[in-house]
Amino acid sequence: LLVFTDLDGSLLDHATYDYTPAMSWLARLEKNAVPLIINTSKTAAEVMVLHQALGLVSPFITENGASIHLPASWCLDETPDDRGWADIVLGESYRRIRNVLEAIRATERFQFRGFGDFSTEEVAEHTGLDTQDAELAHLREASEPLIWEDSDDALERFRLLLIGAGLSLTQGGRFYHVLGDNSGKGRAIAWLVDRYHLLKGRRPLTVGLGDGPNDVPMLESVDRAVLIRGEHDIAINIADTVNLYTTTQKGPAGWSEGLDHWLG
Ligand code: 2M8
Ligand code: MG
Ligand code: MG
Incomplete structure (x- = not known):
């Protein structure tokens, strides 16, 4: 069994980033040695802090699937760095994403602002994070969150221009996110499921x-x-072939409700 989880609005409360209502399930997963794999649009710098606070030993996925972080126990050919982690990058570099965004903005005159245009104080204002955490959210490696300040028509044109440049646009609770087109949270899961298979000789059951x-x-x-x-x-459309449970509660209370439903 592998459990994959989003952070903001899921394991963490959307506004306060609190996870107290999830504590008893966190303890239960740990007791049963079930890897809890964070799969978020946050940066590695942000996740590392929470990963340690939760005492996790599992891999994690950052920036909407653009990068996977493996602890030594999940490595095969990879060599962990001196902190014990190996990073797999599936997406495009932050530098290339910013270059494309700046080129598109210069030619199309679209109105948007990304984290790269913000000071740390502005990141804090838009996210409700304190300055220290906002600094970590600012350390992007492979995706750019942005606020769209232009029309819906312009947004559709922007989306197409990104595809043309080999990038893609997705949407989180607060921001649009630009990332490489071969990344995404699903692809990163497929990668880790394959790795699990190679390590253990069987496929895991997965919960997300x-x-x-x-x-x-x-x-x-x-x-x-x-x-x-x-x-x-925001409307969310999921294929009807999916084994889906929709919670009545929000954030970490909904998170626990979902695990009660499938694993309770
Ligand atoms: C950003 O992502 C959230 C998650 O869904 C959003 O779009 O609302 C990320 O850039 C992340 O790094 C940051 O911590 C978070 C804070 O709300 O916003
Ligand atoms: Mg979320
Ligand atoms: Mg998220």
């Missing part, structure tokens, strides 16, 4: 929990999916 449009590829690639009721009112 998320609340946003960027979680759809995750929910569509697991055996048992939990759609957590969102704080936002």
